[in-house]
Amino acid sequence: LETAAEGSKRDSWLVTAAWRAARFRYEDGAVVFNERTWETQLLNEAATRILEELERRSRCAAELAQALTSSEGCSNLAEHQVLATLEEMAKLGLVARQHRPR
Amino acid sequence: LRIGDTPLSALRGQLADQGLEVDFGLVRVRIRSDLPTLAERLQRLYGHYPLAVESRFCDVSVTLQRVAGLRRHLRAQVQLIVDGTLPFEPYPADTDLPLLEWGMNWCIAQRCHHVLLLHAGVVERAGAAILLPALPGSGKSTLTAALTLSGWRFLADEFGAVRLSDSALLPVVRPIGLKNESIEVIRAFSAEAVLGPSFPKTHKGTVAHVAANAASVAKRHEPARAVAVVFPKYAAGVSTELEEVPRARAFAKLAANSFNYELLGPKSFVAMGRLIEQVRCYRLTYSRLEEALAWLADLHEELRSSTVHDDGALVSAS
Numbered sequence: 001l002e003t004a005a006e007g008s009k010r011d012s013w014l015v016t017a018a019w020r021a022a023r024f025r026y027e028d029g030a031v032v033f034n035e036r037t038w039e040t041q042l043l044n045e046a047a048t049r050i051l052e053e054l055e056r057r058s059r060c061a062a063e064l065a066q067a068l069t070s071s072e073g074c075s076n077l078a079e080h081q082v083l084a085t086l087e088e089m090a091k092l093g094l095v096a097r098q099h100r101p102r
Numbered sequence: 103l104r105i106g107d108t109p110l111s112a113l114r115g116q117l118a119d120q121g122l123e124v125d126f127g128l129v130r131v132r133i134r135s136d137l138p139t140l141a142e143r144l145q146r147l148y149g150h151y152p153l154a155v156e157s158r159f160c161d162v163s164v165t166l167q168r169v170a171g172l173r174r175h176l177r178a179q180v181q182l183i184v185d186g187t188l189p190f191e192p193y194p195a196d197t198d199l200p201l202l203e204w205g206m207n208w209c210i211a212q213r214c215h216h217v218l219l220l221h222a223g224v225v226e227r228a229g230a231a232i233l234l235p236a237l238p239g240s241g242k243s244t245l246t247a248a249l250t251l252s253g254w255r256f257l258a259d260e261f262g263a264v265r266l267s268d269s270a271l272l273p274v275v276r277p278i279g280l281k282n283e284s285i286e287v288i289r290a291f292s293a294e295a296v297l298g299p300s301f302p303k304t305h306k307g308t309v310a311h312v313a314a315n316a317a318s319v320a321k322r323h324e325p326a327r328a329v330a331v332v333f334p335k336y337a338a339g340v341s342t343e344l345e346e347v348p349r350a351r352a353f354a355k356l357a358a359n360s361f362n363y364e365l366l367g368p369k370s371f372v373a374m375g376r377l378i379e380q381v382r383c384y385r386l387t388y389s390r391l392e393e394a395l396a397w398l399a400d401l402h403e404e405l406r407s408s409t410v411h412d413d414g415a416l417v418s419a420s
């Protein structure tokens with residue numbers, strides 16, 4: 001049997017229209033304008049790199065952690081840290097989870 | 103004819119009658135008053151502005167007058183009427199000018215939503231501007247006044263007005279408000295500083311105003327492009343330090359420093375994002391004014407010679 005945590009680790013993530021809509025990229029991260037709430041979200045470099053990776057194609061936290069190992073500003077991001085960041089960004093409406101069937 | 107060249111009697115008559123119209127660049131204000139002291143004070147502070155020969159649309163109309171009633175015999179007070187409303191409690195009669203200046207600033211902050219308004223000083227030299235956003239007490243006005251008295255063009259002390267279409271900085275050429283020790287610092291800094299009277303015991307302590315110089319008034323309709331955003335912080339006894347602030351963080355600091363960022367929504371987001379793209383951002387900590395000016399001049403020269411303005415379109419991947 002698979003636990004919920006194991007299932008969520010395997011889930012794939014993708015960026016939403018909110019990330020694609022309006023943003024500025026700077027050397028230390030990005031700012032994103034949420035057109036629904038009119039809030040401006042400030043993202044650090046690691047969160048921004050995660051979104052940029054997901055923009056290329058959707059993937060799970062483990063794949064993202066692997067892809068980011070060589071990235072400046074987020075070189076030692078463990079899988080659980082990537083997952084925590086993804087869940088935080090999901091609350092902001094920037095990413096969405098895709099359940100990957102077993 | 104400039105306001106400074108107008109006979110006082112004519113100025114008093116205009117203030118009491120149709121009102122004195124002053125074009126500050128971003129806004130045009132009509133001032134009415136029958137207070138006997140005001141004409142002379144305005145003549146000193148607004149001396150370089152042209153005297154309006156014909157009445158035009160004014161963004162703001164203010165009337166400064168004595169409070170009527172029995173109270174005037176106990177403790178004379180003045181009140182500011184803005185387009186028929188009374189936004190403030192009356193002030194002591196001897197603080198007519200501070201009330202007028204604060205009242206006009208309030209009007210600008212309340213009404214000028216065709217631009218992104220940052221709480222900042224702005225100076226420019228050789229076509230490249232520095233934006234000095236700050237919290238009260240950070241030394242922004244002192245620095246702005248000293249730069250202006252050192253040959254920089256003065257664009258604003260209180261309002262960094264960012265044009266929404268291209269993030270250019272629009273002048274809001276109004277007197278520079280100084281508080282407490284800053285007044286004597288600027289008086290000692292330059293004999294060319296034209297200061298109005300000092301008003302002690304206001305809610306901000308002693309305040310005085312520095313008049314905008316003739317060159318800055320003459321260019322009050324000429325926008326400028328920013329090359330740097332410098333967050334100044336005065337602290338007694340510290341050595342001068344200039345530290346770069348990463349731009350995403352600077353964006354957040356500037357947005358928090360704005361009068362109307364949230365109100366303008368996507369328009370201010372784009373204007374701010376574009377502004378931050380075209381500048382470098384720094385934190386300046388200082389205690390010695392002369393040293394801070396020298397560091398800013400060096401920074402400006404370095405950035406100006408290396409910056410190629412690029413409007414940097416909004417990243418959009420629809």
